[in-house]
Amino acid sequence: MRLPAWFAEPAEQSVPEPELRVSTLELFFDLVFVFTVTQLTHVLVTGLETPAPGHPAVTIGESTLRVVLLFGVMWWMYSGYVWLLNSVPPVRPARRVLVLLGMTGFLLMALAIPSTFDGGGPAFAVGYLLLVVVHGALYLQATRAIVRVIPFNLAATALIGAAAFVPAPYDYLLWAAALVLLWGSPYFIGQKGFSLRAAHVVERHGLLVIVVLGESMLAIGIGAADLTVDLGLGLAGALGLCLAACLWWAYFGGDDETAAEHALAAAEPVTRTRMILGAYFYGHIPILLGVVAVSGGIKKVIGHPLDPLKPSAAIMLGLGVALYLAGDFWFRRVLALGQTRVRSLAAAAALVTAAAGLWSAMAQLALLVLVLVTMLAVEHRASRILDA
Structure with missing residues:
Protein backbone atom coordinates (compact mmCIF):
# COMPACT_ATOMS: atom_id res chain seq x y z
CA MET A 1 0.00 0.00 0.00
CA ARG A 2 1.45 3.40 -1.00
CA LEU A 3 1.00 6.02 1.70
CA PRO A 4 0.91 9.79 1.15
CA ALA A 5 4.22 11.62 0.84
CA TRP A 6 3.47 13.64 3.98
CA PHE A 7 3.33 10.47 6.02
CA ALA A 8 6.82 9.33 6.95
CA GLU A 9 8.29 7.29 9.75
CA PRO A 10 11.90 6.45 10.49
CA ALA A 11 12.99 2.98 9.49
CA GLU A 12 13.51 0.54 12.31
CA GLN A 13 16.42 -1.85 12.55
CA SER A 14 15.51 -5.40 11.58
CA VAL A 15 16.28 -7.96 14.29
CA PRO A 16 16.03 -11.75 14.26
CA GLU A 17 12.52 -12.79 15.27
CA PRO A 18 11.45 -15.98 17.04
CA GLU A 19 9.48 -18.41 14.93
CA LEU A 20 5.73 -18.35 15.54
CA ARG A 21 3.29 -20.77 13.95
CA VAL A 22 -0.49 -20.59 13.85
CA SER A 23 -2.05 -22.16 16.94
CA THR A 24 -5.08 -24.44 17.03
CA LEU A 25 -6.97 -21.72 18.93
CA GLU A 26 -6.41 -19.38 15.98
CA LEU A 27 -7.79 -22.03 13.62
CA PHE A 28 -10.80 -22.36 15.92
CA PHE A 29 -11.19 -18.58 15.77
CA ASP A 30 -11.05 -18.68 11.96
CA LEU A 31 -13.82 -21.27 11.80
CA VAL A 32 -16.10 -18.90 13.71
CA PHE A 33 -15.13 -16.06 11.37
CA VAL A 34 -15.88 -18.22 8.33
CA PHE A 35 -19.37 -18.77 9.73
CA THR A 36 -19.85 -15.04 9.24
CA VAL A 37 -18.76 -15.47 5.60
CA THR A 38 -21.38 -18.20 5.20
CA GLN A 39 -23.98 -15.81 6.57
CA LEU A 40 -22.85 -13.14 4.09
CA THR A 41 -23.49 -15.58 1.22
CA HIS A 42 -27.02 -15.98 2.56
CA VAL A 43 -27.48 -12.19 2.60
CA LEU A 44 -26.19 -11.89 -0.96
CA VAL A 45 -28.47 -14.61 -2.30
CA THR A 46 -31.58 -12.96 -0.77
CA GLY A 47 -31.29 -10.33 -3.49
CA LEU A 48 -31.86 -13.06 -6.09
CA GLU A 49 -34.85 -14.70 -4.42
CA THR A 50 -38.51 -13.90 -3.97
CA PRO A 51 -39.03 -12.65 -0.40
CA ALA A 52 -41.07 -14.73 2.03
CA PRO A 53 -44.52 -13.43 2.97
CA GLY A 54 -44.25 -10.56 5.42
CA HIS A 55 -40.62 -9.81 4.59
CA PRO A 56 -39.55 -6.73 2.60
CA ALA A 57 -38.15 -7.22 -0.88
CA VAL A 58 -34.41 -6.69 -1.21
CA THR A 59 -32.79 -5.97 -4.57
CA ILE A 60 -29.48 -7.53 -5.60
CA GLY A 61 -27.91 -4.08 -5.43
CA GLU A 62 -29.07 -3.57 -1.86
CA SER A 63 -28.00 -7.06 -0.76
CA THR A 64 -24.58 -6.47 -2.34
CA LEU A 65 -24.23 -3.18 -0.48
CA ARG A 66 -25.11 -4.91 2.77
CA VAL A 67 -22.51 -7.61 2.17
CA VAL A 68 -19.77 -5.05 1.45
CA LEU A 69 -20.58 -3.01 4.56
CA LEU A 70 -20.88 -6.02 6.86
CA PHE A 71 -17.77 -7.70 5.54
CA GLY A 72 -15.79 -4.47 5.59
CA VAL A 73 -16.19 -3.79 9.30
CA MET A 74 -15.78 -7.45 10.26
CA TRP A 75 -12.65 -7.89 8.15
CA TRP A 76 -11.05 -4.94 9.94
CA MET A 77 -11.49 -6.62 13.30
CA TYR A 78 -10.53 -10.07 12.00
CA SER A 79 -7.27 -8.60 10.71
CA GLY A 80 -6.87 -6.83 14.04
CA TYR A 81 -6.98 -10.20 15.79
CA VAL A 82 -4.45 -11.66 13.34
CA TRP A 83 -2.07 -8.83 14.23
CA LEU A 84 -2.92 -9.20 17.93
CA LEU A 85 -2.13 -12.93 18.10
CA ASN A 86 1.01 -12.33 16.07
CA SER A 87 2.25 -10.05 18.85
CA VAL A 88 0.49 -11.67 21.84
CA PRO A 89 0.45 -15.45 21.22
CA PRO A 90 -2.36 -17.23 23.14
CA VAL A 91 -0.01 -19.29 25.29
CA ARG A 92 -1.47 -18.38 28.68
CA PRO A 93 -4.90 -19.50 29.98
CA ALA A 94 -6.03 -15.89 30.58
CA ARG A 95 -5.19 -14.91 27.01
CA ARG A 96 -7.02 -17.95 25.67
CA VAL A 97 -10.12 -17.07 27.67
CA LEU A 98 -10.07 -13.53 26.27
CA VAL A 99 -9.64 -14.80 22.72
CA LEU A 100 -12.61 -17.11 23.25
CA LEU A 101 -14.56 -14.10 24.49
CA GLY A 102 -13.65 -12.32 21.25
CA MET A 103 -14.87 -15.34 19.33
CA THR A 104 -18.18 -14.96 21.15
CA GLY A 105 -18.39 -11.45 19.72
CA PHE A 106 -17.90 -12.80 16.20
CA LEU A 107 -20.51 -15.50 16.80
CA LEU A 108 -23.04 -12.94 18.03
CA MET A 109 -22.37 -10.82 14.94
CA ALA A 110 -22.72 -13.84 12.65
CA LEU A 111 -26.08 -14.75 14.15
CA ALA A 112 -27.26 -11.15 13.70
CA ILE A 113 -26.06 -10.78 10.10
CA PRO A 114 -29.25 -11.90 8.28
CA SER A 115 -31.33 -9.33 10.21
CA THR A 116 -28.74 -6.62 10.89
CA PHE A 117 -30.51 -4.11 8.65
CA ASP A 118 -33.97 -5.32 9.68
CA GLY A 119 -33.96 -5.07 13.47
CA GLY A 120 -30.85 -7.06 14.40
CA GLY A 121 -28.48 -4.10 14.41
CA PRO A 122 -28.17 -3.77 18.23
CA ALA A 123 -27.03 -7.40 18.58
CA PHE A 124 -24.41 -6.89 15.86
CA ALA A 125 -23.17 -3.70 17.58
CA VAL A 126 -22.88 -5.46 20.96
CA GLY A 127 -20.83 -8.25 19.36
CA TYR A 128 -18.60 -5.69 17.66
CA LEU A 129 -18.07 -3.77 20.89
CA LEU A 130 -17.04 -6.99 22.62
CA LEU A 131 -14.48 -7.62 19.87
CA VAL A 132 -13.07 -4.11 20.14
CA VAL A 133 -12.75 -4.15 23.94
CA VAL A 134 -11.06 -7.56 24.10
CA HIS A 135 -8.75 -6.67 21.21
CA GLY A 136 -7.60 -3.41 22.79
CA ALA A 137 -7.12 -4.93 26.25
CA LEU A 138 -4.99 -7.79 24.95
CA TYR A 139 -2.96 -5.72 22.51
CA LEU A 140 -1.86 -3.36 25.28
CA GLN A 141 0.31 -6.24 26.54
CA ALA A 142 2.44 -5.98 23.39
CA THR A 143 2.57 -2.31 22.41
CA ARG A 144 1.26 1.10 23.43
CA ALA A 145 0.85 1.85 19.73
CA ILE A 146 -2.61 0.24 19.93
CA VAL A 147 -3.78 3.36 21.81
CA ARG A 148 -3.73 5.13 18.42
CA VAL A 149 -6.13 2.52 17.02
CA ILE A 150 -8.67 2.18 19.83
CA PRO A 151 -10.44 5.58 19.27
CA PHE A 152 -11.09 4.69 15.62
CA ASN A 153 -12.49 1.28 16.60
CA LEU A 154 -14.74 2.74 19.29
CA ALA A 155 -15.97 5.53 17.00
CA ALA A 156 -16.85 3.00 14.28
CA THR A 157 -18.68 0.87 16.86
CA ALA A 158 -20.72 3.91 17.91
CA LEU A 159 -21.68 4.60 14.29
CA ILE A 160 -22.75 0.97 13.79
CA GLY A 161 -24.80 1.08 16.98
CA ALA A 162 -26.44 4.36 15.98
CA ALA A 163 -27.31 2.94 12.56
CA ALA A 164 -29.53 0.35 14.27
CA PHE A 165 -31.90 3.14 15.33
CA VAL A 166 -31.90 5.14 12.09
CA PRO A 167 -34.26 4.43 9.17
CA ALA A 168 -33.03 3.63 5.67
CA PRO A 169 -31.21 5.01 3.77
CA TYR A 170 -29.53 6.95 6.59
CA ASP A 171 -28.46 3.74 8.30
CA TYR A 172 -26.40 2.89 5.22
CA LEU A 173 -24.69 6.26 5.45
CA LEU A 174 -23.68 5.60 9.05
CA TRP A 175 -22.37 2.17 8.10
CA ALA A 176 -20.42 3.68 5.21
CA ALA A 177 -18.95 6.29 7.54
CA ALA A 178 -17.83 3.53 9.93
CA LEU A 179 -16.23 1.63 7.05
CA VAL A 180 -14.39 4.69 5.73
CA LEU A 181 -13.21 5.50 9.26
CA LEU A 182 -11.76 2.02 9.75
CA TRP A 183 -10.24 1.45 6.31
CA GLY A 184 -8.79 4.95 6.17
CA SER A 185 -7.37 4.94 9.69
CA PRO A 186 -3.96 3.45 8.68
CA TYR A 187 -3.20 6.78 6.97
CA PHE A 188 -3.44 8.50 10.34
CA ILE A 189 -2.46 5.73 12.76
CA GLY A 190 0.82 4.90 11.02
CA GLN A 191 2.64 1.58 11.15
CA LYS A 192 5.38 2.36 13.68
CA GLY A 193 5.15 0.17 16.76
CA PHE A 194 3.46 -2.80 15.07
CA SER A 195 6.26 -5.30 14.52
CA LEU A 196 4.87 -8.45 12.88
CA ARG A 197 6.35 -11.91 12.30
CA ALA A 198 6.26 -12.65 8.57
CA ALA A 199 5.82 -16.45 8.68
CA HIS A 200 2.81 -16.27 10.99
CA VAL A 201 1.00 -13.66 8.85
CA VAL A 202 1.54 -15.67 5.65
CA GLU A 203 0.46 -18.96 7.22
CA ARG A 204 -2.60 -17.48 8.96
CA HIS A 205 -4.01 -15.88 5.82
CA GLY A 206 -3.25 -18.95 3.73
CA LEU A 207 -5.19 -21.15 6.13
CA LEU A 208 -8.07 -18.67 6.11
CA VAL A 209 -8.28 -18.77 2.32
CA ILE A 210 -8.42 -22.59 2.42
CA VAL A 211 -11.23 -22.57 4.98
CA VAL A 212 -13.20 -19.92 3.05
Missing part, protein backbone atom coordinates in the same frame (compact mmCIF):
# COMPACT_ATOMS: atom_id res chain seq x y z
CA LEU A 213 -12.81 -21.91 -0.17
CA GLY A 214 -14.23 -24.86 1.73
CA GLU A 215 -17.24 -22.64 2.42
CA SER A 216 -17.88 -22.58 -1.33
CA MET A 217 -18.26 -26.35 -1.15
CA LEU A 218 -20.90 -25.82 1.50
CA ALA A 219 -22.82 -23.84 -1.12
CA ILE A 220 -22.99 -26.99 -3.26
CA GLY A 221 -24.42 -28.98 -0.38
CA ILE A 222 -26.94 -26.28 0.53
CA GLY A 223 -28.01 -25.83 -3.08
CA ALA A 224 -28.43 -29.60 -3.55
CA ALA A 225 -30.48 -30.13 -0.39
CA ASP A 226 -33.62 -32.21 -1.08
CA LEU A 227 -32.72 -32.57 -4.78
CA THR A 228 -32.48 -35.86 -6.66
CA VAL A 229 -28.90 -36.60 -7.66
CA ASP A 230 -29.11 -36.95 -11.45
CA LEU A 231 -26.53 -36.46 -14.20
CA GLY A 232 -27.03 -32.69 -14.35
CA LEU A 233 -26.64 -32.22 -10.61
CA GLY A 234 -23.60 -34.49 -10.54
CA LEU A 235 -21.87 -32.59 -13.36
CA ALA A 236 -22.69 -29.23 -11.79
CA GLY A 237 -21.30 -30.38 -8.44
CA ALA A 238 -18.12 -31.67 -10.10
CA LEU A 239 -17.65 -28.40 -11.99
CA GLY A 240 -18.21 -26.45 -8.78
CA LEU A 241 -15.50 -28.52 -7.11
CA CYS A 242 -13.18 -27.98 -10.10
CA LEU A 243 -13.77 -24.23 -9.89
CA ALA A 244 -12.90 -24.16 -6.19
CA ALA A 245 -9.84 -26.35 -6.86
CA CYS A 246 -8.62 -23.94 -9.55
CA LEU A 247 -9.01 -21.00 -7.19
CA TRP A 248 -7.04 -22.95 -4.59
CA TRP A 249 -4.33 -23.75 -7.14
CA ALA A 250 -4.11 -20.10 -8.18
CA TYR A 251 -3.29 -19.12 -4.59
CA PHE A 252 -1.28 -22.13 -3.39
CA GLY A 253 -0.06 -23.94 -6.50
CA GLY A 254 3.48 -22.55 -6.58
CA ASP A 255 6.05 -21.56 -3.98
CA ASP A 256 4.46 -18.14 -3.54
CA GLU A 257 3.93 -18.58 0.20
CA THR A 258 7.64 -19.12 0.70
CA ALA A 259 8.47 -16.18 -1.58
CA ALA A 260 5.98 -13.96 0.27
CA GLU A 261 7.46 -14.96 3.62
CA HIS A 262 10.99 -14.17 2.40
CA ALA A 263 9.92 -10.81 0.94
CA LEU A 264 8.33 -9.78 4.23
CA ALA A 265 11.12 -11.12 6.43
CA ALA A 266 13.72 -9.19 4.42
CA ALA A 267 11.97 -5.84 4.96
CA GLU A 268 12.61 -3.63 7.97
CA PRO A 269 9.71 -3.58 10.48
CA VAL A 270 7.82 -0.45 9.36
CA THR A 271 8.10 -1.35 5.67
CA ARG A 272 7.06 -4.92 6.46
CA THR A 273 3.96 -3.71 8.28
CA ARG A 274 3.02 -1.54 5.30
CA MET A 275 3.50 -4.48 2.94
CA ILE A 276 1.31 -6.69 5.15
CA LEU A 277 -1.34 -3.97 5.25
CA GLY A 278 -1.34 -3.69 1.45
CA ALA A 279 -1.08 -7.39 0.56
CA TYR A 280 -2.96 -9.12 3.35
CA PHE A 281 -5.50 -6.57 4.54
CA TYR A 282 -6.46 -4.60 1.43
CA GLY A 283 -5.35 -7.25 -1.08
CA HIS A 284 -7.39 -10.05 0.50
CA ILE A 285 -10.63 -8.05 0.60
CA PRO A 286 -11.53 -8.82 -3.06
CA ILE A 287 -10.25 -12.39 -2.64
CA LEU A 288 -12.70 -13.15 0.16
CA LEU A 289 -15.57 -11.14 -1.31
CA GLY A 290 -14.94 -13.04 -4.53
CA VAL A 291 -15.42 -16.34 -2.73
CA VAL A 292 -18.69 -15.03 -1.22
CA ALA A 293 -19.96 -14.13 -4.70
CA VAL A 294 -18.79 -17.45 -6.20
CA SER A 295 -20.54 -19.35 -3.39
CA GLY A 296 -23.77 -17.47 -4.03
CA GLY A 297 -23.51 -18.11 -7.77
CA ILE A 298 -22.78 -21.83 -7.34
CA LYS A 299 -25.76 -22.12 -5.00
CA LYS A 300 -28.01 -20.82 -7.79
CA VAL A 301 -26.37 -23.06 -10.42
CA ILE A 302 -26.80 -26.27 -8.42
CA GLY A 303 -30.55 -25.90 -8.13
CA HIS A 304 -31.12 -25.61 -11.92
CA PRO A 305 -27.84 -26.42 -13.69
CA LEU A 306 -29.28 -26.66 -17.23
CA ASP A 307 -31.46 -23.55 -17.02
CA PRO A 308 -30.37 -20.00 -17.84
CA LEU A 309 -29.29 -17.87 -14.90
CA LYS A 310 -30.84 -14.54 -14.09
CA PRO A 311 -28.57 -11.73 -15.34
CA SER A 312 -27.75 -10.74 -11.76
CA ALA A 313 -26.79 -14.32 -10.84
CA ALA A 314 -24.66 -14.76 -13.97
CA ILE A 315 -22.85 -11.48 -13.30
CA MET A 316 -22.37 -12.42 -9.65
CA LEU A 317 -20.71 -15.74 -10.55
CA GLY A 318 -18.37 -14.21 -13.12
CA LEU A 319 -17.65 -11.20 -10.94
CA GLY A 320 -16.80 -13.46 -8.01
CA VAL A 321 -13.99 -15.17 -9.95
CA ALA A 322 -12.84 -11.80 -11.34
CA LEU A 323 -12.69 -10.29 -7.85
CA TYR A 324 -10.71 -13.26 -6.54
CA LEU A 325 -8.16 -12.91 -9.35
CA ALA A 326 -8.04 -9.12 -8.98
CA GLY A 327 -7.26 -9.48 -5.27
CA ASP A 328 -4.60 -12.06 -6.07
CA PHE A 329 -3.16 -9.66 -8.66
CA TRP A 330 -3.01 -6.89 -6.04
CA PHE A 331 -1.48 -9.21 -3.45
CA ARG A 332 1.25 -10.31 -5.87
CA ARG A 333 2.03 -6.78 -7.00
CA VAL A 334 2.56 -5.58 -3.44
CA LEU A 335 4.94 -8.45 -2.66
CA ALA A 336 6.54 -8.50 -6.17
CA LEU A 337 5.69 -12.18 -6.71
CA GLY A 338 5.23 -11.96 -10.49
CA GLN A 339 2.66 -13.76 -12.71
CA THR A 340 0.26 -10.82 -12.63
CA ARG A 341 -0.42 -9.98 -16.28
CA VAL A 342 -2.04 -13.30 -17.18
CA ARG A 343 -4.20 -13.11 -14.07
CA SER A 344 -5.52 -9.70 -15.00
CA LEU A 345 -6.48 -11.08 -18.43
CA ALA A 346 -8.16 -14.08 -16.80
CA ALA A 347 -10.14 -11.75 -14.51
CA ALA A 348 -11.47 -9.89 -17.55
CA ALA A 349 -12.35 -13.20 -19.26
CA ALA A 350 -14.23 -14.35 -16.15
CA LEU A 351 -16.51 -11.32 -16.40
CA VAL A 352 -17.29 -12.15 -20.05
CA THR A 353 -18.54 -15.64 -19.09
CA ALA A 354 -21.67 -14.02 -17.67
CA ALA A 355 -23.00 -13.97 -21.24
CA ALA A 356 -22.86 -17.80 -21.32
CA GLY A 357 -24.75 -17.95 -18.05
CA LEU A 358 -27.72 -16.29 -19.70
CA TRP A 359 -27.92 -19.37 -21.94
CA SER A 360 -27.01 -22.11 -19.44
CA ALA A 361 -25.79 -22.02 -15.85
CA MET A 362 -23.61 -25.07 -16.37
CA ALA A 363 -22.10 -23.55 -19.51
CA GLN A 364 -20.88 -20.55 -17.53
CA LEU A 365 -19.48 -22.79 -14.81
CA ALA A 366 -17.61 -24.85 -17.42
CA LEU A 367 -16.23 -21.71 -19.10
CA LEU A 368 -14.97 -20.36 -15.78
CA VAL A 369 -13.13 -23.62 -15.13
CA LEU A 370 -11.67 -23.44 -18.65
CA VAL A 371 -10.47 -19.85 -18.10
CA LEU A 372 -8.74 -20.77 -14.85
CA VAL A 373 -7.19 -23.98 -16.19
CA THR A 374 -5.84 -22.03 -19.18
CA MET A 375 -4.41 -19.36 -16.90
CA LEU A 376 -2.69 -21.94 -14.71
CA ALA A 377 -1.31 -23.79 -17.74
CA VAL A 378 0.12 -20.59 -19.25
CA GLU A 379 1.74 -19.69 -15.94
CA HIS A 380 3.21 -23.17 -15.56
CA ARG A 381 4.69 -23.04 -19.04
CA ALA A 382 6.13 -19.56 -18.40
CA SER A 383 7.74 -20.69 -15.14
CA ARG A 384 9.33 -23.70 -16.85
CA ILE A 385 10.79 -21.45 -19.54
CA LEU A 386 12.25 -19.14 -16.87
CA ASP A 387 13.74 -22.11 -15.00
CA ALA A 388 15.29 -23.55 -18.16
